Amino acid sequence: METFLLYSGMALVLIMIMSMYRGIVGPTVLDRIISVNAVGSKTVVLLIIIGFLFGREDMFVDIALAYAMLNFIAVLAAAKYFYKRRGLQSEPGQNSLSSLSEEKERRA
Amino acid sequence: MILNIFVIVFMIVGLIFYFGGTIGILRFPDFYTRLHAAGKLDTLGALAMLFGLALYNLHGFDLDKLQVAFKIMLAVVFVFIASPTATHAILDAGLVGGLPPWRKHARSGMMSTASVKQSTREEAR
Numbered sequence: 115m116e117t118f119l120l121y122s123g124m125a126l127v128l129i130m131i132m133s134m135y136r137g138i139v140g141p142t143v144l145d146r147i148i149s150v151n152a153v154g155s156k157t158v159v160l161l162i163i164i165g166f167l168f169g170r171e172d173m174f175v176d177i178a179l180a181y182a183m184l185n186f187i188a189v190l191a192a193a194k195y196f197y198k199r200r201g202l203q204s205e206p207g208q209n210s211l212s213s214l215s216e217e218k219e220r221r222a
Numbered sequence: 223m224i225l226n227i228f229v230i231v232f233m234i235v236g237l238i239f240y241f242g243g244t245i246g247i248l249r250f251p252d253f254y255t256r257l258h259a260a261g262k263l264d265t266l267g268a269l270a271m272l273f274g275l276a277l278y279n280l281h282g283f284d285l286d287k288l289q290v291a292f293k294i295m296l297a298v299v300f301v302f303i304a305s306p307t308a309t310h311a312i313l314d315a316g317l318v319g320g321l322p323p324w325r326k327h328a329r330s331g332m333m334s335t336a337s338v339k340q341s342t343r344e345e346a347r
Contacts, residue, residue, distance in 0.1 A: 115226055115229075115278070116261060118230060118233075119278075120235075122233050122237060126237070126240070129237075129240050129241055129244050132244045132248065133243075133244045133247050133248070135248060136247050136248060136256070136299055141318075142253055142321065143256075144252055144253055144312055144315060144316050144319075144321070145256065147312055148256055148257055148260050148312060149247065149294070151260065151264075151305075151309075151312070152243065152244070152247060152260050154307060155264045155268055155301065156264070158268065158272075158285075158297060158301065159236070159267075159268060159271045159275070160271060162272065162275050162294060162297075163275065163291065166275065166278065166279075171279060171290055172289075174290075175290055175293045175294055175297070176293070178297055179293065179296065179297050179300065182297055182300055182301060182304065183300070183304075186304040186305075186307070186308055188305070189272055189308040189311070189312070190308060190311050193308070193311035193314070194311065195317045195319050196315045196319065197276075197314065197315045197318055197319070198319065199327075212329050214332060219323045220226055
């Protein structure tokens, strides 16, 4: 059973590395925030698995709860910071709503 | 022994949900669709995996172990409140910031932005 917990923790780490790809190359800032949110919500589970592997689950559960709250507040603060902020669509690969409407006017 | 089988089933179901959410984050074409996959599947994956771990904790039945299992389920309740709130906040920031949603229409999709610009330039000429 310990080996199963170990391998499921390793699978979680692999999944976290896969979702970090979107945080590195994501076209907008909000894609990076999505990646941070996904990694954080997997870290809560990974912390409890580590607690079972160390035999100190009573301590690691508290750490996981604190990490969940910290991650939630970090994501909320980042989303609030980019609220109504220009420059979201200035990264390559994106066009804004205004440019879409301009194209529609040109076509009409 | 039967408890172990339940734990393994719950954790594998949670891993499958997490994996599906990651595939959605990697392969969906748009910010909004990626947020859909991440928000929904992460919540259910956390529920399945943490419930499996809380069951695994109840091997030797004890008051302390019951308390730890209760704390793990408290983490599940917190994730169920916090994850939709964070998803809603990110989505609101995207909408107010003016990110366009993805369309399957070939001329205005995000994947073919360069070709759209080229075609509009040619029409302008």
